Amino acid sequence: MPKPLEPIQRRVLGVLIEKGLATPQYYPLTLNLLTAGCNQKNNRDPEMDLSEGDVQATLDGLQPQGLAVALHAEGARALKWKAGAKPVYGLEGGKELAILAELLLRGPQTKAELRARAARMAPELTAEDVDRILAAFAARPEPLAFNLGRAPGGRAERYAHGLYSEEEVAALKAGALAASPTSGPPLAPGEDRGEGRSDVASRLDRAFAEIEALRARVDALERDVADLRGSR
Numbered sequence: 001m002p003k004p005l006e007p008i009q010r011r012v013l014g015v016l017i018e019k020g021l022a023t024p025q026y027y028p029l030t031l032n033l034l035t036a037g038c039n040q041k042n043n044r045d046p047e048m049d050l051s052e053g054d055v056q057a058t059l060d061g062l063q064p065q066g067l068a069v070a071l072h073a074e075g076a077r078a079l080k081w082k083a084g085a086k087p088v089y090g091l092e093g094g095k096e097l098a099i100l101a102e103l104l105l106r107g108p109q110t111k112a113e114l115r116a117r118a119a120r121m122a123p124e125l126t127a128e129d130v131d132r133i134l135a136a137f138a139a140r141p142e143p144l145a146f147n148l149g150r151a152p153g154g155r156a157e158r159y160a161h162g163l164y165s166e167e168e169v170a171a172l173k174a175g176a177l178a179a180s181p182t183s184g185p186p187l188a189p190g191e192d193r194g195e196g197r198s199d200v201a202s203r204l205d206r207a208f209a210e211i212e213a214l215r216a217r218v219d220a221l222e223r224d225v226a227d228l229r230g231s232r
Contacts, residue, residue: 002089002142003065004165011038011048012058013067014104016083017097018043021121028071028080031056043117045106089144098122099133100144103161108148108172110156134159149176 005013015037020027029037035055038048059081062068066084073080083097091097098121102114109117115130122129137145148158152175160172 002144002162004168005067005163006058006061008038008048008050008054008058009062009067010104010161010163011044011050012055013062013083013085014101016068016081017085017101018105018121020083021094021098021101028069028082030078030080031059032078034059034081043105043120095122095125095129096133096136098125099130099137100161103145103159104163108151108158108160110154110158112156114159137162148172151176 012034015034016029019029019033019037026033031052035050035052038050038055041047059068059070063070066088069082069084071080071082085091085100086097089100091100095118098118099114101121102118103109106117111127111130111134114134115125115127118125118130134145137143138147143162145159145161148160150157158176160169164172
């Protein structure tokens with residue numbers, strides 16, 4: 001497993017990646033803009049209230065790992081910062097970065113949620129891209145993502161990044177136990193939840209995944225509209 005990061009480190013790294021993809025015109029980031037991004041109320045779970053001192057101390061911890069890179073722009077009074085996740089984690093491009101950033105910023109999510117929410121960073125991201133990226137992350141000798149199973153009451157499997165501590169991973173997996181397939185709705189006569197599930201069950205799974213994707217897209221659009229109104 002890659003070296004675990006503290007929650008604040010994950011937030012700072014996630015914001016650096018996000019802003020580099022979503023708002024390149026303001027990138028690299030000053031400490032002030034980075035702090036504001038960490039404290040955003042949208043696209044964040046959990047919400048945080050960090051000071052510039054908190055963020056600077058976090059950058060100081062990420063810099064030796066190569067995950068945060070300081071830039072001394074000519075004529076600028078303040079340092080600017082960018083993410084170093086691409087070379088450190090051997091990522092190929094924007095789509096992989098977008099998936100990692102989304103997991104860092106909001107924690108475990110379904111494939112449908114990841115695709116919908118990462119679209120603000122990688123508009124051309126497809127369902128096939130999400131499948132490929134998560135599979136590649138999970139297949140690494142030191143996995144960068146793993147399948148967490150279903151959330152309680154959920155039908156789709158969730159995926160988490162591999163930068164949690166062992167204690168956090170254990171807690172996440174323990175919380176997912178209640179979402180095991182055996183806790184789902186009653187089986188119809190002759191139906192099997194394994195490889196022999198009925199066509200009806202398979203269609204229901206696809207329908208629920210599409211509903212989750214639509215909900216995630218609506219949530220993202222509502223937050224974008226709120227941001228636009230707040231910037232006026």
